[in-house]
Amino acid sequence: MQTVLKSRSLWGYTLAHFSVDVCSGALPVIVAFLAKTLGLSIAQSGIAIGTYAISSSLSQPLFGYLSDRTGGRYQSAIGLATIAIFQGALGFATSYAMLLTLACLAGCGSAAFHPHGASGATRAGGERKAAAMAVFVLGGNTGYALGPVIAATAMAALGVHGSVVISLIGLILVPLVLSAHVPHLANPGSAHAQSASSPVRRFSAVAVAALMLVMFLRAWTQSAVTAYIPIFFTQTASFTIEAASHISSINLFALALGSLVGGMLADRFGSRRVMIVSWLIYGPAVAAVFLAPINLVAAAAIVAGFVAGASWPPLIVLSQELFPKNAGVASGIALGFAFAMGGIGTAITGYLAEPARLGLTMSVLILGALPLGAAVLAVLLPGEAQPSKGSAQTQERNVVPAR
Numbered sequence: 001m002q003t004v005l006k007s008r009s010l011w012g013y014t015l016a017h018f019s020v021d022v023c024s025g026a027l028p029v030i031v032a033f034l035a036k037t038l039g040l041s042i043a044q045s046g047i048a049i050g051t052y053a054i055s056s057s058l059s060q061p062l063f064g065y066l067s068d069r070t071g072g073r074y075q076s077a078i079g080l081a082t083i084a085i086f087q088g089a090l091g092f093a094t095s096y097a098m099l100l101t102l103a104c105l106a107g108c109g110s111a112a113f114h115p116h117g118a119s120g121a122t123r124a125g126g127e128r129k130a131a132a133m134a135v136f137v138l139g140g141n142t143g144y145a146l147g148p149v150i151a152a153t154a155m156a157a158l159g160v161h162g163s164v165v166i167s168l169i170g171l172i173l174v175p176l177v178l179s180a181h182v183p184h185l186a187n188p189g190s191a192h193a194q195s196a197s198s199p200v201r202r203f204s205a206v207a208v209a210a211l212m213l214v215m216f217l218r219a220w221t222q223s224a225v226t227a228y229i230p231i232f233f234t235q236t237a238s239f240t241i242e243a244a245s246h247i248s249s250i251n252l253f254a255l256a257l258g259s260l261v262g263g264m265l266a267d268r269f270g271s272r273r274v275m276i277v278s279w280l281i282y283g284p285a286v287a288a289v290f291l292a293p294i295n296l297v298a299a300a301a302i303v304a305g306f307v308a309g310a311s312w313p314p315l316i317v318l319s320q321e322l323f324p325k326n327a328g329v330a331s332g333i334a335l336g337f338a339f340a341m342g343g344i345g346t347a348i349t350g351y352l353a354e355p356a357r358l359g360l361t362m363s364v365l366i367l368g369a370l371p372l373g374a375a376v377l378a379v380l381l382p383g384e385a386q387p388s389k390g391s392a393q394t395q396e397r398n399v400v401p402a403r
Contacts, residue, residue, distance in 0.1 A: 012180025025147020046350020053343025055107030082109030088167020141256030220345025258309025271314030287368035
C-alpha cells in the first residue's frame with residue numbers, strides 16, 4: 001500500500017476525481033440558490049439535477065470506447081476542464097433553459113473524465129490495482145461529500161456567482177492530470193486469465209431483471225435523498241442553506257466510509273447478504289432523516305449514508321459477473337445505467353413533490369420504501385458460488401479491482 005501511495009500519477013488522477021465530484025456534490029446546493037434567483041419550482045430544480053445526472057451517465061460508454069481506442073492522452077484533462085468551466089458558469093445562468101444547457105454540458109465533462117481517469121488510476125497502481133482503485137474512489141467520494149459545503153460557503157459569501165470557486169478548483173488541477181497520464185501497456189496474460197475464469201454466479205433472466213430493478217431503486221433513493229435534503233430542510237424546517245448543506249455533507253462522508261466497509265463485509269459474509277441487510281436498514285434510515293427531531297437528523301443522515309454506501313461494491317461485482325470476459329464494459333454500462341436511473345428517479349420525485357400532487361414531505365418519505373423493495377428483489381439474485389477448480393486466483397484478480 002505504501003508503494004501505491006507514492007505514485008504521482010495515482011495522486012494526480014485521485015485529486016482530479018476529487019475535483020470532478022466536488023462539482024457533482026455541489027450541484028444541488030447551487031440549484032437551491034438559483035431556485036430563488038430564477039424562480040424555479042421544485043419540479044424544475046429536480047429536472048435540472050436530473051439533466052446533469054443523465055448526461056453524465058448515458059455518455060460514459062461512448063467516452064469509455066473513445067478512451068480505449070485512442071489511449072485517452074488528453075481525455076481526462078479535457079473532461080475535468082469541461083465540467084469545471086460549465087459548473088462554474090451555472091451561477092451566471094439567466095434563464096431555466098440556460099441552466100439546463102450548462103448542467104448538460106457539465107455532465108458530459110464528468111462522463112469524459114471518469115472512464116479514462118479510473119483506468120489510469122488502475123494502471124498507476126501496477127500490481128496493486130485494488131489498492132489504487134480504492135484510493136481513486138475515496139478521492140471521488142470525499143469530493144462529493146465536500147461539494148455541498150464548498151458551494152454553500154462560496155455562494156453565501158459571493159452570491160450565486162460564487163459557483164466560480166468550483167471552477168477554479170478544477171482548472172488548477174488540469175496540468176496535474178496531464179502529467180499523470182499512464183499509457184496503456186500490453187498484458188499478454190490478460191486474455192488467458194479471462195478465458196480461464198468462470199462466472200462466480202449463474203444468472204437467469206429473472207435474476208438479470210431483478211438486478212436492473214435493484215440498481216434502479218438504489219440509485220433513485222440515493223440520488224433523490226442527496227438532491228432533496230437541501231430543499232427539504234430549507235423549505236420545511238427553516239434551515240439556512242449552509243446548515244442544510246452540512247446534513248448533505250455528513251450523509252455523503254458516511255456513504256464514502258460505508259463503501260469501503262461494505263466491500264470488506266461482502267468478501268466475508270457474501271454480497272447478497274450484505275445488500276439485503278443494508279437495504280433493510282436504509283429504508284427506515286431515509287424516513288428518519290426527514291422525520292427525526294432536529295437534534296437527531298445528523299445521526300439519521302450518517303446511518304442512511306453508511307448503509308447506502310455499503311451496498312454499492314457488492315452490487316457492482318454482481319454486475320461485472322454478468323459479463324465475466326468484459327468486466328470493464330460491464331462496469332461502464334452498470335455505472336451509466338445506475339446514474340441515469342438516479343437522475344430519472346430524482347425528476348420523478350420532484351414531479352410528485354409539487355404542492356398540487358403529493359407534496360414535498362410525502363414524496364421524500366416514499367423514498368424510504370424503495371430500499372425495502374430492493375431488499376425483496378435481491379432475494380432473486382444468485383447467491384455465492386464456489387469458483388471452478390484452478391480459477392480461484394484468476395477470479396479474485398478480476399473481481400477485486402472493481403471494488
